[in-house]
Amino acid sequence: MRKPRIGRFWSVALTLAIIYAAVKWGIPAASREITGLPFPLPVPGTLIFIYMLLAVIALFLLVTFSDENLAEFMHPIKKLLRGGYGRIARAVVMTSIPFLAAWQVYQIVVPKVALPPSLRIQHPSSNFPKSFEALKNPFANPTEAEIAAFVEQAEADQVEFIPQVMSDIEVWIDETGPDHMLEFFPAGPMDAFLAQLEAGAVDDATARAALLEKNLFEGRALYAMNCRPCHGDSAAGDGPMADGFKLRPINFTDAGTLETIVEGYTFWRVTNGGPGLPTEATPWDSAMPEWKLSLTEEERWKIILAEYDLAEKTPRIPESH
Numbered sequence: 464m465r466k467p468r469i470g471r472f473w474s475v476a477l478t479l480a481i482i483y484a485a486v487k488w489g490i491p492a493a494s495r496e497i498t499g500l501p502f503p504l505p506v507p508g509t510l511i512f513i514y515m516l517l518a519v520i521a522l523f524l525l526v527t528f529s530d531e532n533l534a535e536f537m538h539p540i541k542k543l544l545r546g547g548y549g550r551i552a553r554a555v556v557m558t559s560i561p562f563l564a565a566w567q568v569y570q571i572v573v574p575k576v577a578l579p580p581s582l583r584i585q586h587p588s589s590n591f592p593k594s595f596e597a598l599k600n601p602f603a604n605p606t607e608a609e610i611a612a613f614v615e616q617a618e619a620d621q622v623e624f625i626p627q628v629m630s631d632i633e634v635w636i637d638e639t640g641p642d643h644m645l646e647f648f649p650a651g652p653m654d655a656f657l658a659q660l661e662a663g664a665v666d667d668a669t670a671r672a673a674l675l676e677k678n679l680f681e682g683r684a685l686y687a688m689n690c691r692p693c694h695g696d697s698a699a700g701d702g703p704m705a706d707g708f709k710l711r712p713i714n715f716t717d718a719g720t721l722e723t724i725v726e727g728y729t730f731w732r733v734t735n736g737g738p739g740l741p742t743e744a745t746p747w748d749s750a751m752p753e754w755k756l757s758l759t760e761e762e763r764w765k766i767i768l769a770e771y772d773l774a775e776k777t778p779r780i781p782e783s784h
């Protein structure tokens with residue numbers, strides 16, 4: 464093997480220093496280039512330790528490969544200990560080693576005053592468009608005209624549902640042959656509405672409650688199709704896919720989530736998903752999809768209606784109200 468010009472000992476020290484620098488600063492710098500993110504991906508301390516351990520083992524094998532190599536490696540060390548570099552150099556090295564060890568221990572045990580770590584901002588609002596703030600869920604607050612249209616459809620026994628649930632309802636109608644398609648809903652406000660419909664005297668409040676029930680049903684179905692894998696059956700953020708994410712899907716039943724935000728904000732978050740979040744919401748990017756790409760506005764609002772209902776929460780009232 465060719466002799467390193469600087470000597471075996473110093474070439475080993477230099478190699479270790481280069482490997483350390485590459486892992487500690489090289490990898491984060493390269494990650495920034497590769498991912499294009501405005502921050503580097505840090506290398507965990509344990510990973511640095513493993514890399515350095517492997518490097519030390521490899522260099523140890525290299526040095527102890529032959530007696531000649533080992534002797535050459537040990538040469539500067541022995542020379543120093545025998546005073547070959549002068550007594551002053553020896554004294555400096557011999558005192559600085561215990562001093563460095565003591566300093567390291569001091570660094571570890573000394574109590575530190577530090578700022579609390581800046582946690583991820585759950586509800587960043589820097590790019591939240593103000594125009595969304597006062598939005599109200601149109602399907603939670605149907606207008607007189609919408610209620611009238613619903614009553615008309617019910618009278619004709621031709622209530623329109625979103626296409627995603629319509630086919631199931633048609634199958635149910637074929638199989639059971641009900642008197643009215645709204646019997647599909649097993650109980651509650653729909654029963655009262657059907658009774659009034661039969662008697663020919665529908666009052667506004669009952670019709671409104673029945674329409675809400677229909678909207679909720681559609682919202683729940685859309686939730687099960689789109690959101691359940693991550694957010695879970697009970698909206699507790701425990702869907703079958705939830706464990707796969709570092710930033711877990713939010714638990715909507717927790718008091719600190721859905722209830723603390725206005726409906727318009729929820730709509731904006733659902734609409735724009737993880738990609739719509741500003742940098743305050745990093746370092747863990749949210750896996751939440753950008754739903755405006757695959758759900759219509761009506762579908763998104765109906766899901767939100769069902770989401771609050773499932774979590775048994777009510778949205779925060781906008782300040783101006």
Ligand code: HEC
Binds near residue numbers: 691693713749767
């Ligand atoms: C691929 C998994 C995934 C799917 C599917 C998903 N989400 Fe999410 N969602 C997340 C994650 C992860 C978060 C995380 C945390 C965050 O961004 O604060 C989140 C956050 C949210 C938030 C923000 C809550 C808050 O307090 O700011 C809302 C609202 C939400 N999801 C609604 C939905 C709705 C509605 C659907 C279905 C249309 C859905 N999600 C589907 C993963 C998912």
